[in-house]
Amino acid sequence: MMRDFFVLLRYSTLNMARSRSSRKFGKFSSSSPLLYALTMTLLPMVAFGIPLYFIFSSTINEEILLQVLPYGSVRIVDLLVSSMISTMTVLYLLSSTPMFVYNLFDSKDMEMLLTLPVRRLHILLLKVLESLSLSSIQLTMLILIFAFYGNVVMGGTLGLLCGFAVGIAFWILMLEISILLAAVLSRFMGRTIARRVAFVAYFVSVMIWVLIINTVKPSADTGMDVLEKLKDYTRLLTSVFWPHEWFLKILDGNAVFLAGLVPVFMMPIFINRIIGNADFLSRPSTKRRAKPSFEWRGSSFPLLKKDIMLWRREPQAMYMLAYPFIMAAIFIFQGQPLSGTIIFVAITGLYAAVTIGLLLRHEMLLWPLPRTYPVKMWELVIPKILIPTFGFGVGYALLAILYYVLKDRSAFTLVSIPLVLLIIFSCTLLGARIFLKNPRRSKELRRMLNPTEMLIIQAFVMSWAMGSVGLPTIFIKLGSVSELWKVLGVYVSPAGTVIWMIFYSINAIKRIGTALYRMENF
Amino acid sequence: MIKARKLRKRFGDLEAVKGIDLTVKPGEIYGFLGPNGAGKTTTIRMLTGSLKPTEGEVEVLGMNMRTHEIEIKRAIGVVPDEPKLYENLRGREYLEFIMNIYRVPRRETLKRLQELCEAFSVDYLNAFIGEYSHGMKQKLVVVSVLMRRPRVIFLDEPTVGLDARSAKILKLLLRKYADEGGSIFMTTHVLEVAERMCDRIGIINKGILIAEGTLEELRKLSKEGHENLEDLFLELTGQGEFDEIINAL
Ligand SMILES: Nc1ncnc2c1ncn2[C@@H]1O[C@H](COP(=O)(O)OP(=O)(O)O)[C@@H](O)[C@H]1O
Ligand SMILES: [Mg+2]
Numbered sequence: 179m180m181r182d183f184f185v186l187l188r189y190s191t192l193n194m195a196r197s198r199s200s201r202k203f204g205k206f207s208s209s210s211p212l213l214y215a216l217t218m219t220l221l222p223m224v225a226f227g228i229p230l231y232f233i234f235s236s237t238i239n240e241e242i243l244l245q246v247l248p249y250g251s252v253r254i255v256d257l258l259v260s261s262m263i264s265t266m267t268v269l270y271l272l273s274s275t276p277m278f279v280y281n282l283f284d285s286k287d288m289e290m291l292l293t294l295p296v297r298r299l300h301i302l303l304l305k306v307l308e309s310l311s312l313s314s315i316q317l318t319m320l321i322l323i324f325a326f327y328g329n330v331v332m333g334g335t336l337g338l339l340c341g342f343a344v345g346i347a348f349w350i351l352m353l354e355i356s357i358l359l360a361a362v363l364s365r366f367m368g369r370t371i372a373r374r375v376a377f378v379a380y381f382v383s384v385m386i387w388v389l390i391i392n393t394v395k396p397s398a399d400t401g402m403d404v405l406e407k408l409k410d411y412t413r414l415l416t417s418v419f420w421p422h423e424w425f426l427k428i429l430d431g432n433a434v435f436l437a438g439l440v441p442v443f444m445m446p447i448f449i450n451r452i453i454g455n456a457d458f459l460s461r462p463s464t465k466r467r468a469k470p471s472f473e474w475r476g477s478s479f480p481l482l483k484k485d486i487m488l489w490r491r492e493p494q495a496m497y498m499l500a501y502p503f504i505m506a507a508i509f510i511f512q513g514q515p516l517s518g519t520i521i522f523v524a525i526t527g528l529y530a531a532v533t534i535g536l537l538l539r540h541e542m543l544l545w546p547l548p549r550t551y552p553v554k555m556w557e558l559v560i561p562k563i564l565i566p567t568f569g570f571g572v573g574y575a576l577l578a579i580l581y582y583v584l585k586d587r588s589a590f591t592l593v594s595i596p597l598v599l600l601i602i603f604s605c606t607l608l609g610a611r612i613f614l615k616n617p618r619r620s621k622e623l624r625r626m627l628n629p630t631e632m633l634i635i636q637a638f639v640m641s642w643a644m645g646s647v648g649l650p651t652i653f654i655k656l657g658s659v660s661e662l663w664k665v666l667g668v669y670v671s672p673a674g675t676v677i678w679m680i681f682y683s684i685n686a687i688k689r690i691g692t693a694l695y696r697m698e699n700f
Numbered sequence: 701m702i703k704a705r706k707l708r709k710r711f712g713d714l715e716a717v718k719g720i721d722l723t724v725k726p727g728e729i730y731g732f733l734g735p736n737g738a739g740k741t742t743t744i745r746m747l748t749g750s751l752k753p754t755e756g757e758v759e760v761l762g763m764n765m766r767t768h769e770i771e772i773k774r775a776i777g778v779v780p781d782e783p784k785l786y787e788n789l790r791g792r793e794y795l796e797f798i799m800n801i802y803r804v805p806r807r808e809t810l811k812r813l814q815e816l817c818e819a820f821s822v823d824y825l826n827a828f829i830g831e832y833s834h835g836m837k838q839k840l841v842v843v844s845v846l847m848r849r850p851r852v853i854f855l856d857e858p859t860v861g862l863d864a865r866s867a868k869i870l871k872l873l874l875r876k877y878a879d880e881g882g883s884i885f886m887t888t889h890v891l892e893v894a895e896r897m898c899d900r901i902g903i904i905n906k907g908i909l910i911a912e913g914t915l916e917e918l919r920k921l922s923k924e925g926h927e928n929l930e931d932l933f934l935e936l937t938g939q940g941e942f943d944e945i946i947n948a949l
Contacts, residue, residue, distance in 0.1 A: 371828075475796060476800060476806070477796075477800045478800075480796075480797050480800030480801040481801065483797070483800070484786070484789070484793075484797045487788070487789060487793060488786060488788050488789065491788040491789075492788070540786055540788075543784060543787075544784040544785060544786065545784075546745060546750040546751070546780065547778075547780055547784060547785075549745075549749070549750030549751075550748055550749070550750050550773060550778040550780070551773065551801055552770050552771075552773035552774035552801065552802060553770065553801065554770065698750075698751070698752050
């Protein structure tokens with residue numbers, strides 16, 4: 179039985195190792211794909227885990243950890259570990275469950291695997307293992323925290339090892355829960371939905387994490403308020419309803435909670451039941467099969483409308499739009515508008531380049547169909563330039579105006595708006611140029627641009643941002659420099675950068691034109 | 701309605717199409733028949749303006765492709781060989797996009813769309829295209845072309861992904877459109893399809909149009925006087941040595 183599984187695993191990892199096509203690992207991967215896959219999973223665990231553990235444990239005073247909090251019998255270490263584990267558990271479940279569903283559906287080999295004489299549980303297990311490397315860092319941290327707890331409450335190496343073992347048991351339970359959820363969800367979700375849910379859940383979990391970090395930080399409340407809040411928080415987190423509490427109690431020497439191990443062994447039976455006849459293949463949901471109504475919304479800009487729709491549905495779009503604004507807002511309203519603007523421009527410049535790449539990729543995936551539309555090639559590209567330029571540019575303008583009205587009425591805030599708009603516009607053209615140099619790109623977003631291309635984009639973005647916005651602000655603030663430097667920094671640098679960007683853009687437009695002409699013969 | 705003169709296409713060293721002349725008249729279904737890799741897709745892409753010929757002229761509906769590319773594209777319908785569509789759009793949204801980009805007259809198109817959806821049992825327009833099967837996408841493309849009712853339709857291997865019922869309906873519709881004065885150009889590598897659907901057949905092999913005519917004319921043309929088209933096709937495309945191969949197996 180298990181032999182089947184290892185055969186499956188071997189060929190699956192062979193496939194993975196090949197498709198990574200990294201020169202460095204080339205030889206290694208072909209000689210032993212299983213080893214390669216294991217290394218790729220374990221390497222980050224070891225590389226992150228060991229230093230992380232030492233940093234973590236060395237910064238914490240064990241004496242303090244064992245002190246009992248003024249409410250109940252909870253020690254500081256219990257609160258600390260519980261809060262970390264519960265956060266991580268939630269993040270893990272949120273991000274891994276849709277990922278599993280997506281991997282089940284997305285795998286092009288599923289149809290083939292289902293024809294093989296192997297058990298469905300094995301196929302599911304294979305798919306889980308394939309997607310495991312994505313969450314290996316979260317996993318490492320989870321296990322390490324258990325090891326840390328074992329070390330603190332039991333003491334010594336034995337405690338460490340027990341903690342490690344219990345951590346693995348807990349992790350297996352989490353994995354089983356997310357597989358179970360995935361198995362259930364896969365009955366309701368189609369592939370497209372699963373993919374979108376997967377990415378949205380991932381970013382929501384990042385947001386939640388940021389929020390938690392910010393709420394736990396004592397704010398301007400009175401000391402008593404903080405204490406009261408902490409009390410509720412502690413009660414909630416150390417409640418025995420949480421599965422992780424059972425496992426922590428085991429380490430604490432409470433044998434009753436060994437019963438917590440039972441579900442770890444029971445779970446596979448449940449999962450096997452649920453997936454007994456699942457087909458893992460995506461099917462259109464029957465609910466949607468209602469007779470479509472043929473209402474028809476006219477549009478004078480169908481290409482723009484379609485691109486906006488596609489962009490909106492790009493799983494990363496929400497994140498790309500939210501992240502730079504959140505970062506910029508945090509910095510700007512903490513009284514560091516320059517850092518805020520520079521960070522914003524650096525991030526959005528890159529995102530603008532990636533966005534246009536993403537949108538162009540949609541057309542390339544259906545090539546040559548877009549060539550049959552009754553429009554010129556340029557008309558296909560223009561909406562793709564407009565979307566990132568205005569999406570990010572208008573956002574920045576709003577942010578800057580808000581800052582100008584609420585806080586600082588310096589003219590530079592307003593002057594920065596057209597500058598930022600020009601930077602983003604140039605970055606969009608840069609992105610288009612780089613993408614069109616080789617329009618046949620990987621379907622996978624992760625591999626759409628190669629590292630060199632990313633680096634080039636970042637270099638351009640940073641020079642443009644520093645030259646036009648960064649240097650002038652710095653020189654305005656600096657009091658004690660000679661007049662000459664001031665003129666250079668405040669006027670010459672932005673003027674020069676603006677001229678550079680304008681020339682770059684004109685040149686880029688020409689080159690994109692020739693690239694499009696060549697693409698006509700694809 | 702469709703005219704090509706000395707059409708040539710070179711991909712680097714490979715010359716995929718080597719000087720093809722052809723004419724398709726109104727009311728005619730023209731079948732472009734050839735083995736895999738013969739240059740059918742390359743030809744159809746040049747005829748529809750999605751590929752620039754290395755040499756030669758294309759004329760559709762009396763307009764030259766070089767000077768009136770957009771006008772031609774707006775007037776014709778194209779069903780590509782693979783139904784690749786925007787996976788993140790719903791079927792409904794894709795159709796809306798096509799209606800808007802071709803600026804079709806609203807009421808008739810919607811009416812035709814409704815009929816076509818019923819005929820091809822397209823009842824999944826509210827789902828994302830990413831969830832469609834190959835055949836479902838193929839049907840969506842066919843519907844999106846036919847709802848515009850173009851006077852010239854190009855189809856690249858249209859029957860490949862379709863079920864028997866849909867293929868039959870498509871066949872009947874194309875016949876009807878041709879009888880009403882439209883021109884249809886379709887490629888296929890399947891003999892029966894060409895035999896049953898087409899008024900005139902051109903046989904292409906290795907980028908050269910080696911024979912052309914109605915079924916009758918093609919039979920006459922054949923020197924050995926084959927009764928069925930299959931033998932003729934194999935003879936013309938130089939693949940007649942099957943007996944030897946089969947015997948060797
Ligand atoms: N974009 C391209 N670049 C290079 N070679 C191509 C390209 N498109 C087609 N070819 C080659 O041209 C020949 C004809 O292909 P095609 O027209 O697709 O044949 P088919 O008759 O099967 O549709 C093949 O040998 C194919 O490899
Ligand atoms: Mg073809």
